[in-house]
Amino acid sequence: MSHSKPFHRNYRGFVHGPNSGYSQWAYIVDRSYSDSPEHYVRAFLLIQSDLRKLFEFIEPSDCNLDTYSYRIHELFMRTCIEIEANFKAILKENIYKPTDRNGDPIPEKRWNIHNYRKINNTHHLSAYKTHVPIWDGTQSVFEPFKQWANSTELSWYQAYNKSKHDRKIEFKNANFGNLLNSVAGLLILLSSQFGTQDFAPGSTLLSVNTDSFYSTEPALGGFFHIEFPNDWSEEEKYDFNWSDLKKQSDRFEKIDYDRI
Numbered sequence: 001m002s003h004s005k006p007f008h009r010n011y012r013g014f015v016h017g018p019n020s021g022y023s024q025w026a027y028i029v030d031r032s033y034s035d036s037p038e039h040y041v042r043a044f045l046l047i048q049s050d051l052r053k054l055f056e057f058i059e060p061s062d063c064n065l066d067t068y069s070y071r072i073h074e075l076f077m078r079t080c081i082e083i084e085a086n087f088k089a090i091l092k093e094n095i096y097k098p099t100d101r102n103g104d105p106i107p108e109k110r111w112n113i114h115n116y117r118k119i120n121n122t123h124h125l126s127a128y129k130t131h132v133p134i135w136d137g138t139q140s141v142f143e144p145f146k147q148w149a150n151s152t153e154l155s156w157y158q159a160y161n162k163s164k165h166d167r168k169i170e171f172k173n174a175n176f177g178n179l180l181n182s183v184a185g186l187l188i189l190l191s192s193q194f195g196t197q198d199f200a201p202g203s204t205l206l207s208v209n210t211d212s213f214y215s216t217e218p219a220l221g222g223f224f225h226i227e228f229p230n231d232w233s234e235e236e237k238y239d240f241n242w243s244d245l246k247k248q249s250d251r252f253e254k255i256d257y258d259r260i
Helices: 020-029 039-052 069-093 118-123 155-165 167-173 178-194
Strands: 129-131 224-229
Touching: 039 069, 039 178, 069 118, 069 155, 069 178, 118 178, 129 178, 155 167, 155 178, 178 224
Parallel strands: none
Antiparallel strands: 129 224
16 A cells, blocks of 8 residues: 655655646655755755866766775765765654664664665665766766665775775775765765755746757756666555645654664
8 A cells, every 4th residue: 555645754656646746746845854955955966066076187987987086085985974964864854763682772873884774675775876977988877775685785885984994005995986876875865855856945947858968867966867766666655645735734754664
């Protein structure tokens, strides 16, 4: 059975029906849906801007994926810290009270990638694809969470931890390829919460599809392109009329991550 109310910070497939075009996105801008979403989007937009400046010195290309530098290291660290902030926001705004083997609460400061992996079950992160539209070569598509479909690890996130804790020895792990996977990962995390909504302080415009040079659609932030998951089961999808639901005081539900 599909869900009659949206979960906090969880954008997902929608059952086609009356008013579904409006309902599948309008709940995202409701102020009760998420806490300070513009704060998280703005951080990403700054990272994207700095990445595009880096492109002036390192060409987006297959042959540069192993390039490493202090500038890449700096941006890599910032991006992964922001990824962790988004993971924590999702868990905290839903239900999550993890405990250790002794039944004692695990404080937020001890949450790690194994805690965050629970979110793949509800947000289908491993099914997203991010495209770098301006690229020289064949490796322009990034699927940073794909490993989570069959594994508990993420190689680029492991590279982040290695280069963070022992930069002298692990400096080469702060390379262009790992940076791009982390930025794509941050974009996917935001997209799995907010779709393409950037919370810009201006008018909301109705978009019209026209012919495009690219075969994929622009993502939040307007530079990267993204493919949203198409593997939602009917039971996982949302099915509500937001025009009616938004009038209710209890219009959102919480995901119980303790049961996942």
